[in-house]
Amino acid sequence: MGCWLIKSEPGCFSIDDLAAAPDGVTGWDGVRNFQARNFMRDGMRLGDGLLFYHSVTNPGVAGLAEVAREAYPDLTALDPEAQHYDPRATPENPIWSMVDVRFVARFARVVPLAALRAVPELAGMELLRKGSRLSVMPVTAQEFAVIRAMGLAAT
């Protein structure tokens, strides 16, 4: 089973927003980076584990989710009113993809970015690389397990 990290600004969409969504499921639309799209489209499979990362405000891993539906066209790219409208997208070639994600758990406390940097097992994470900006990235099963344990251990 694959493991991934997905980023969101909590002011835009937080782990609490996901928990409050109907059935805890939401469409992960608006991704407009080709590398991130390719990870979703070519890599993510039903049931894959997701680390839900809050960026910008109190940056860190806020909880867990899972892939509830594999990649399908992100038609918000066709909508001129949508925030992530892309004039190049057409119904024949929507360009962008999205998946559905389902809430699994909210950590009692966000596992801060600084705490991740302090763990030797996580030193190789893409997330921790200087200048890393990818909003969807793979993590290893070990990295997933370590961060999951850190989050669930928090009281």
Next chain:
DNA sequence: GCCAACGTTGGC
């Protein structure tokens, strides 16, 4: 608010 790092665009 600052600024480093990145992806994209467009001139040539």
Next chain:
DNA sequence: GCCAACGTTGGC
């Protein structure tokens, strides 16, 4: 194909 300029991301 190169690369400078630009807009964006995101930590601090």
